[in-house]
Amino acid sequence: xxxxxxxxxxxxxxxxxAVTCTFVAHNKRVPGYTAIGDVTxxxxxxxxxxxxxxxxxxxxxxxxxxxxxxVPSRGNVRVFGAALQGxxxxxxxxxxxxxxxxxxxxxxxxxxxxxxxxxxxAEARRQGEAWLERVGLSGFGDRYPHQLSGGMRKRIALAxxxxxxxxxxxxxxxxxxxxxxxxxxxxxxxxxxxxAKRKAVLFxxxxxxxxxxxxxxxxVFSAGPSARPLGAFDIDLPRPRxxxxxxVHPQFIELHRAIWDVLRDEVLKGYAQQARRT
Amino acid sequence: MWRxxxxxxxxxxxxxxxxxxxxxGVWHVLTTPGLIPPFLFENDRQAAxxxxxxxxxxxRIWAWFFTSRDIYGHLIxxxxxxxxxxxxxxxxxxxxxxxxxxxxVAAAILDPYIKALNSMPRVILAPIFAxxxxxxxxxKVALGFTLVFFIVFFNVYQGVREVSPTVLANARMLxxxxxxxxxxxxxxxxxxxxxxxxxxxxGLAFVGAVVGEYLGSARGVGYLILQAEGTFDINTVMxxxxxxxxxxxxxxxxxxxxxxxxxxxxxxxxxxxxx
Numbered sequence: 228x229x230x231x232x233x234x235x236x237x238x239x240x241x242x243x244x245a246v247t248c249t250f251v252a253h254n255k256r257v258p259g260y261t262a263i264g265d266v267t268x269x270x271x272x273x274x275x276x277x278x279x280x281x282x283x284x285x286x287x288x289x290x291x292x293x294x295x296x297x298v299p300s301r302g303n304v305r306v307f308g309a310a311l312q313g314x315x316x317x318x319x320x321x322x323x324x325x326x327x328x329x330x331x332x333x334x335x336x337x338x339x340x341x342x343x344x345x346x347x348x349a350e351a352r353r354q355g356e357a358w359l360e361r362v363g364l365s366g367f368g369d370r371y372p373h374q375l376s377g378g379m380r381k382r383i384a385l386a387x388x389x390x391x392x393x394x395x396x397x398x399x400x401x402x403x404x405x406x407x408x409x410x411x412x413x414x415x416x417x418x419x420x421x422x423a424k425r426k427a428v429l430f431x432x433x434x435x436x437x438x439x440x441x442x443x444x445x446x447v448f449s450a451g452p453s454a455r456p457l458g459a460f461d462i463d464l465p466r467p468r469x470x471x472x473x474x475v476h477p478q479f480i481e482l483h484r485a486i487w488d489v490l491r492d493e494v495l496k497g498y499a500q501q502a503r504r505t
Numbered sequence: 506m507w508r509x510x511x512x513x514x515x516x517x518x519x520x521x522x523x524x525x526x527x528x529x530g531v532w533h534v535l536t537t538p539g540l541i542p543p544f545l546f547e548n549d550r551q552a553a554x555x556x557x558x559x560x561x562x563x564x565r566i567w568a569w570f571f572t573s574r575d576i577y578g579h580l581i582x583x584x585x586x587x588x589x590x591x592x593x594x595x596x597x598x599x600x601x602x603x604x605x606x607x608x609x610v611a612a613a614i615l616d617p618y619i620k621a622l623n624s625m626p627r628v629i630l631a632p633i634f635a636x637x638x639x640x641x642x643x644x645k646v647a648l649g650f651t652l653v654f655f656i657v658f659f660n661v662y663q664g665v666r667e668v669s670p671t672v673l674a675n676a677r678m679l680x681x682x683x684x685x686x687x688x689x690x691x692x693x694x695x696x697x698x699x700x701x702x703x704x705x706x707x708g709l710a711f712v713g714a715v716v717g718e719y720l721g722s723a724r725g726v727g728y729l730i731l732q733a734e735g736t737f738d739i740n741t742v743m744x745x746x747x748x749x750x751x752x753x754x755x756x757x758x759x760x761x762x763x764x765x766x767x768x769x770x771x772x773x774x775x776x777x778x779x780x
Contacts, residue, residue, distance in 0.1 A: 296674055314677060326675035330770040332694040339689070340679035373772035391679065 240427035246302035264453030277438035280448030280498030319393030334368030452498035590649025591673030602661025649713025
């Protein structure tokens with residue numbers, strides 16, 4: 228795709244260069260656990276990159292490093308060309324588990340980031356209402372998270388992350404807890420919102436279908452420990468896409484087979500390792 | 506008839522009142538001289554002497570509040586001591602709890618001393634406080650403070666440490682500064698722990714005030730009880746205890762109301778909404 232070609236020439240929005248992350252073991256006699264080893268990965272501005280891999284392959288570690296929540300043991304992270312110091316303030320992070328503040332209403336959760344950044348109350352509320360409408364939840368602003376369904380909470384989390392208009396969006400299996408129908412709705416919504424703003428997205432998932440349907444590029448990770456990218460596949464399916472329809476596209480099936488060939492062995496390896504550990 | 510009376514959530518108050526009546530009834534029957542033959546004591550006046558008589562106790566309370574009206578001064582002193590100890594102790598526990606939970610090094614250094622102070626029987630301090638702060642309100646507040654402080658402190662400390670790491674990371678990614686994290690994440694997260702401790706600590710604030718008065722004072726309900734004990738006036742002692750209990754319940758109710766207001770974000774089990 229021409230879009231990718233021009234993007235590649237630019238400074239990447241997010242670049243991980245030979246990043247290794249080893250967790251210190253509590254017991255001094257066992258060596259630390261290396262979650263990811265020697266990972267080089269970059270996301271161009273406006274590019275949608277998905278990372279797929281077997282369970283426990285350090286995908287969340289990868290995102291935490293990109294977000295600046297974790298400091299890599301080796302290697303460095305660059306954000307729009309500048310070395311990352313502390314938190315990545317140009318990134319929004321959508322977590323896998325519930326991260327909404329339960330003591331804030333839906334609206335107050337959406338506007339939390341704006342409030343932290345000193346946006347005036349009325350203006351923040353106006354933007355918050357607009358975001359609630361965009362994710363289809365206008366009228367639910369005064370509910371507390373526990374009064375909303377799982378899908379609604381994910382929408383609120385999406386609005387909360389996007390309300391700050393981050394240049395990089397990090398997503399950690401954001402829809403994995405949802406049922407299939409809600410999930411497809413959310414995926415389409417995400418694609419629409421992304422198409423409007425064209426931000427760099429690093430999307431982590433274990434669902435290959437989801438990865439192919441959403442992304443410009445899919446990166447396959449090996450099983451942990453010391454997980455690393457095994458291969459990258461450009462997804463040149465036409466956009467705009469509908470995640471349900473694109474699944475029957477002949478090219479989709481072709482890509483799915485090619486990626487699954489790489490992924491299958493790693494998934495089996497991952498399972499074998501987990502079985503041994505437990 | 507029985508359907509209306511059968512214990513259920515609707516006539517809860519009725520049944521609670523009936524339990525109260527039953528207790529008073531049994532008390533009355535067992536202590537009133539001459540009503541039933543004495544089975545524990547040698548003569549039928551002794552039960553009344555040791556346990557008081559409910560009618561006289563209630564009469565005493567009635568006189569305090571409505572005829573002689575001489576309890577208000579004492580009651581206000583006791584309530585002021587209680588509320589001051591409660592408020593200062595809670596504020597102190599909250600502040601120190603937040604501070605130590607957020608600076609692990611200070612917490613590690615102070616850990617043995619906090620444990621020591623907490624396990625010390627603090628009622629022993631009452632005479633020392635009387636020497637330091639005099640026989641007025643201050644020494645009772647100091648005693649109540651030592652009781653309330655540790656309960657709130659330990660709960661805040663625990664509450665802050667149990668903040669969900671994901672919620673915390675999310676707030677940081679949304680750009681919260683340290684101050685904002687404190688105000689918008691740590692404090693609200695700790696409040697549920699604090700409120701569960703406040704019910705205990707409001708009772709302990711009362712204990713601090715009354716024990717303080719009991720050990721040396723010139724005013725307060727504890728002082729009244731002490732005076733009555735000096736003359737073996739068991740009815741007045743019982744009346745004082747009942748008044749204190751009633752006001753402890755009132756304070757507990759106030760805390761409960763505040764809790765309901767501030768904690769409305771918490772799910773109650775099986776809550777449904779009629780739209």
